[in-house]
Structures are given as C-alpha cells and as structure tokens.
Amino acid sequence: MDLRNELLEVIRSRKLSMKPEEAEKLAGYVGRMPTPLEFHLFDTMWSEHCSYKSSRTFLKRLPVAGPLVVLGPGEDAGIVTFTEHRGQEWDLVVAHESHNHPSQVLPVEGAATGIGGIVRDVYCMGAQVIGSLDLLRFGNPSGPSGERCRAICRGVVEGIWKYGNALGVPNLGGDTRFHPGYDDNCLVNVVALGLVRRDRIVHSFAPREAHEEQYVLILAGKPTDDTGFGGATFASSDLEDESEKGAVQVADPFLKRVLSEANAAVLKYLFETGVSFGFKDLGAGGIACVTSEMAAHGGLGILVDLDSVPVSVDGLPSEVIACAETQERYGLAVPLRVAEDVMDIYNEMYELPRLFPGAGATLIGNFSSDPSYRVMHRGEEVANAPVACITEGIVYSRESRPAPVIPVEPGRRPCDPPGDLLRMLHSLDGASRSPIWSYYDSEVQGNTRFRPGEADACVTVPIPGCSTGLAVSGDGNPWYGELDPFLAGAHAVGEAYRNVVAAGGVPIAITDCLNYGNPEDPEVFWQFRQGVEGIALACGKLGIQVEGQPLPVVSGNVSFYNQSSSGGAIPPSPIVAVFGRVDDFTRAMDISFKEPGNLVLLAGIREDELGGSLYYRQCLDHKGGRVPDFRGDLERAMAKFVLTCTRSGISRSVHDISEGGLLMAAAEMSLASRRDARRGMVLYGPADDPVYLYSETPGYLLEVTPEDWESMDQVPDFVSVAGRVTDEFAVSCGGWRIDLQPLVERHTGLLDRLIWREEGEE
C-alpha cells in the first residue's frame, strides 16, 4: 500500500489528530516512514494547543510590545516591569491557560493540573509564584444537565483548593459565571503570577554557551508514567465523550512544593556559580517536547536516552515515555561540570527520592552542535529528525463567515426596583461568590491586602518592605459574547481594567485566553476573529501607564473545539486578566461604604444599551440585543479621574458599575459595609428609569466627603453626584426603599445551597 495509505492507517490506529497532509509533511522531514515516537511528538507539536496553527495569523493583531514589556508572548510566560526596590528591578511574570476539556471529564484532577501547569510556566522563568486566579464557566446548575453541572462545579473548586492551598500559592480571585452554553463543556481558565529580579530571569532553552561547552539535560521531579498521554491532542479535538480520561494528568502539590523549594536552591546555586543555563517545565508532549524545544530554540541538537528516564510503570513503549504528560517535572540545560552538584540538591539536600518513590533528578540527554533530534531506547534509535522542523510550525488560513446576531429588544421594560434588585441579588450571576472563595487560601505568603470580594480587584503586596502593591482581576461576559463577539472582547478587557482601576491600580499589562468552538466552522472562526479585534481595540485605547502606548498583551492562550458532539459550540468566550500597579498599597480601595453623609459620585453616562444585562435576564427573561458600546476615550478618561481621586486620598470607597447596573453596584457597596456599622445609600434618581438604574454602560461609583467634593476643581463632565451614604442598611430613592438585611442570607448562601447542598433554587 502506498505511503499516504500507510500514514492514514497510522493516524487511525494511533488515534492521532494530525491531518494526512501533516503526516506527509512529517514523512518528508525524516525521509522515511516516521517512527511511533515521531508521530506522537509532531502530533503534539502541530496540535492546535501547541502550534496555534489556526490562530497565529490573527493574534498578530494584538499589541505585545511596549516600553514596560520585558518578554512578550513566546516562552512559557510573559514578563513586564513591575517596580524597583532597594536598587533591584523587580518584574512581574504572568501566564494564562485553559484546562477546559480535562476539567469537564475529570473535574478535580483537571482543575488541579490546570493550576499545577500554569504555576510551572511561571516558576520556570526563575520567578517565585505569588498568586493565581481562576476564571470558571459552568453550565446551568438548575437546567437539564444541572446535576452534572453542579458536580463539575464542586469538583473544579475542590481541585483548585486542594492543589493551590497545599502548594502555598494564594488564590487572588478570578470570576465564576453560569450559562447553559457550558452545559457540555465547562471552561477552567487559570492565571499564575510571579515576581523575578530582572537579573535572575531564566530562559527556556539551552544557552549559547552550549555551543562551546558540553551541556546536558537534567530531568527533575516525578517519575514518568503513562498519564496524560496525548493530552495536548485531547485538548485540540471535540469532546466526543468521556472515554478520554486517560489523557488527563494526575497532579501532586506536595511533590511540587518540595520540588519548587529545590528548584529555588538550584537556581540560586547556578546564578552564584555564574554558569548560563536553561530551565523549562514539562507540559504538553512531555519529555519529547521539552528536550526538542530546549535544543531547537538554542540552535542545537540533542541525543536523549530514554533508558535513563525514571519510570513508575514498567514496559512503557518509547513513545509513551517520551510523550506522556506526567505532572511535576522540569528540564534543566546545564554544563556537564555542574550536573552532579545540581542533582545532589534535588536528591540529597531535598531528598526527593525519599519523599516520593522514584522521584529525583537524572541526566537524560546530551546537547550537541549536530542539528538533529535523536532519541535512543533499548539500544534502538526511536527518533531522528532535523531540529529545524521542530521550530518551524505550521499555519492554516481558516475560512471565516460573519454571523452577526440581529438585535431584538424587549417590548416593555417594567421597573420595580425592590423586586428587580431582589431578583438580581438572588440570581446565579448576581449572588455572592463567597461560598466558592471560602475553599481557597487567599492569604498564604502573608502579603494579601484585599481578598476576593473585598475590592473590585484582589490586591497583594508581594515585596516585603516595598510599598508597591499589585491589583489583579479577570473577566469575560458570555451573555455579551453570544450577542456581540467583538464587544465581548473589548469589554473583557474593559471590565477587568475597571476592576483594577477601582482598586487603585494602574493597569500595566493583560493576558488573554480565547475560548471558542471548532475553528473549522467558518462562523465560529469569525467569532474568534471578532474577539481578537475587540481585545486589540481595547488595548490600543486603554494604555495609561505610558502615555500614548497601548496596554500590552504579554501572555495568552487559545482554546478551540470547546463544544460537544451534542451541545454545539460554547458562547464566544474571550477571557482577560488585567494586572495593575498600586504605587502605595495603603491607598488601595475597597468597595465598602464608609461614612454616613459622604457623597456617592457617578463617573460615566448611563446609555440605553441593556442587551445581555442582568436586568433583562433576571427581570424580563429576555436577552435583548444591544450590548453596551465600547467608548475607549471615555473609558480611559474615567480611569484617570478615578485614579487621581484615589491617589490623592479623596476616594473613600470605589466600585465599578457592571452587571446589574448602578442599583446593583450601590447595593453591593452597602452589603460590603461593616456588620456593626451598616451603611446604605440614598439615590437622587430618577427613581423609575430602568436605563439609569440597570444599564451596564461602563462606569464607577466613588464615595467622597462633601468637603472633598467642594474642593474639587474642574470636574469632568461625565461625573455627577448620584446620591449619599446613609447609616441605614438600605438603598432608597424617591418613592421606594429597599431594606437589605432580609436579602443578605440568600445572597451570600445561594451558591452554597444550590451547588454544594443540592437544595435547588427555591
């Protein structure tokens, strides 16, 4: 049978996701029938997950450079200038990924390895990890797949806390949303943040010195097993059924914690010894990817000896040892002369072999200037490919067909503030997230200023003795996504940006994770392109840290094929995390109303654009059509106004206006007040205008003293006085008054009762 048919047969029998033409390309590279290991290596390398073959062309639309950017997208994580302390430059290291399919199939393990994988990306840049965020999208817990959705939600939260809490990385929030479009395909996006000294940044490839001196590859961590074999491929195909469990890895936060301590000691040793080295985590494609990429990106070849790889399962075929995605492993490229010292730190000083059977550090490869990637196993050569083809990815130009949604607005818009607020506060998206946060350790490391829910963004003070704080937030609204994929992208940036600004942070960078359906579907691909354009537009408009410069996207991830054979594609889900610098962390702002008599300023006009709003969904059972426009210049001006007030100490509390509009924001600021000093708000009205009360047009509420308001010179025209703070636990206006105490218990307990106690919505 001819080569093509042979290749097709291999693709079929090995369940590869590579296309026939890709297999032919591979055969061309090696000049023969590829070996099993080569098939699996390139199946991973060329998977959507690793190669961005569908998305790369359009991702070029995103601004990735800027005066603050130290390292843009490309390596495991992005790096941006953060602050200077005692003569040292400290940089922020950020990474953002999805772990959607594994979490749908095995929620606990899937979410745990999501955290485990993303922190490795930050560790391997030489950074200490100082926090993580998770952005979760679940199906409707009260819908037809409710039981499974609730189980997945519980499992994902369990996976996150069991891993993150044990690892000792504080959870710095994120967001959780529910939408029936995720019934068959939940989203688990994870973000990790780290800090690194500018002169201690580590790169993920063999250094130039490896051309002059013998360098070796040390594999450190967990013994290799067969878990996660084909993981990246799994993440790049439709979720047909749940028989893919073998593709999900198993995480071990205990080993990771000790390994991280050992890594820190190893890096310290290497920097003090003054040798150049490379450091990379093992993720998709396991040993095969890490060895080939560390060599290829260093312009070198490598000879890998699979027989020296510690395994916890006997008799594994070479392609499994090479490509399994066993967790908690790192690869180090170091000079041969220091290899023994390095391995002693792992094996003797930190006793990895005693603490975890089979764990430790081993020498598994030799770099060479012969530009070929060679792997030996049981005396046979099981791979031999030119390294050039490893770095040279592949690109597809996908067809894209516009599929705009025709806006349909509700005929009537009754306005019953007491009933509407109750419906919104007691809705899935409006209820307190505290039942979820109560499982997360947000305070380990001792640097947390604001925990999830206290301010619009979490704030941490990551360098002891340094006054610079870091504000972080993530967002993305699926209800906007399904109505307008372009504005969904812009508002994902805008909402997270406002959260950071409200907390007192100057946004310095963002990361994104673009979650969509099957890119081979032209309408889905159009949604993806729209989302990228929306993010690009917002970033171009919103830079304020450096005047006239865009807000840079320093890291990100694309997740396609988020759909099941039955369920169809998820709503377009561009999800964005924004990172902000707080010059003086003691000035960071929370959302709780403080003093009766203070004025509440409204920054931002209220427009009639309630499409996808919480009010439409909860009170009119209607999605509407016209989502809020993105007004970049106004957005930037509002941010500057808020930051000026906060920096100068005028702000007493700040909350951005988003889901539920102005009324919801006022209620949330009241609900956040001290239980022994309850506060509320009198709105000056209009009292019965749904646009004024519920529109989600971007904006802010700021609490200021009357004196400070008087002393403000030239107030921008988009700022007005919306009301004042009272010492009654109520929100009132003109003809109505809403007592909040009766609403508290259900608002804070709804998710606990629904998700964890399975008590149902009523």
Next chain:
Amino acid sequence: MSTLPLVAVIQFPGSNCEYETARVVREAGMNGLVFRWNQLSELRDADPDAFVLPGGFSFQDRVRAGAVAAKEMMMDIVFSAAAGKRPVLGICNGAQVLVESGLVPGWEAGRVEAALAANHIAGRSGYLSRWVFLHARETAVLKSPWLGKLGTSPIPVPIAHAEGRFVFWEEDLSRTLPVEALVYCDENGVERPEYPTNPNGSVHNLAAVMNTDGNVMAMMPHPERAFRLWQLPPWIPGEWGDRIRMSISAGTLADAPGPGALFFQGLADHFGGGRHE
C-alpha cells in the same frame, strides 16, 4: 552572632508558611531562621530559644494531618526543648504535628491525648478559609509565653484548614480547662458553640490548646496573617475595625501592628530581648 532571641521555624516537606512566619518573628524584634527538616546538626548547634512549627501540608497529610512529621527526627530536638520549658508554637499544620506528637496537651508523656478532626458543624464541613474572633483564657495568659500581651479581649485572626476540630477522649473532657489557651468567640467575646462563631465544631470552641506547663501551644488560626493591620479585611467589626479606620485617616496603615503581632511581641517580652542562659 546575633544576641537576639533565636526562634527556629521548622520546614517540613510540604510546609508552606515558613517564610512569612520567620519574617514576622524578625519584625517582632527577634532572630527568625528557617531550618529544613534534615538540617539536624545545624539546628542543634543553633540551640534556639524557641520553636515555631508553621502551617502547610507536611508529608501531604499522609495517614493524618501532622502524623508523619510528628515522627521526624527533627522532632526529637523539639521534644527536648519543650521538656526544657522552651516556648514552642504550632500553627495550623504545626498544631496538628504537636497534637500528633503528644506534646499537647501532654497530660501523660508520650501519649496522644487529643486529635484535630475534620471540620464538622451544622452549617459547614470541609476546608474553610475565614476570619474568626477568639480570645485567650485568663489562666493561659498567665502561663503562656505566647499570650502575655494578648489579654482576654477578642481579636480577629484568619483560619484556613480542613482538620481543625479539637477533640478529646470522653473521660478527659472535664479536665481540659487548664490547657485551654484560645477560644472562638464573636467580636464581643461571647462564646457561641454554633457556626460561624465556632467555625469547625471544635469542643469548648477551642482554637488553641497548650501543654500543662503552658510553654507549648497548638493553635489552628494564623497569627502571621494578622501581624500587620493592613492584612485585616475592611469589614472587620469592633475595636480592630475602628483601628483600621483610624490608621487609614492617620496615614499609618503601612506599619500599624495587627492582633497577630501580640503573640510574637509577647514572646519577645518573655525573653526580655536577649538569648537564654
């Protein structure tokens, strides 16, 4: 060679609060050093004045939380220090280690007399991160080197654990008072046995138990996470909430001490600023 009191913070495999704990020890005016589990000779030579077993998940909570670490050789040094009346504090997982090692309450040497069981109380089970209030028992304030500055008024501190419910043998329940150190209460000092005042179902609302001599204390809450005033949530009610407000308007928030500092300042006072003889 520092003449400040040396407090050794023990790092077990899986500990994860060792660095911030050593930091607050130093900020309280003492010398705080982290010792890895296998640095036995280094620890002996350092001859610390006090020990802290920090929070975390030592040995992955294998068998039971703290059970494996309690059998580590490093603990022999802690045992003899405890016998020599040197102050020992176990925080969260460190408290679980002290209980599993039999040091607390220590009625009979070498016998495990208490346990930290899985959180369980009407309203909430399982892992819980939450700010709670607690106050010290008067007897404990007089005895414990850690509680000298605490007094008996309620303070806010955070908990973050899945196994923090103190339990004893039935026959011992009547004699716990002398070893009761810290008790969960509300911001007014009322000891309600219900959730959330009692966050985990602990008997007698116990948040911390000490040995009969009072020098060894096992506490589930995290004082190092309430060491600075700015670590407290903005919604904290009562006196400490007022302190936050005043400190913000006075512009002193960066350095203002939080309630957790009282534990470590109390220890520094206990040593009178110098090392043991």
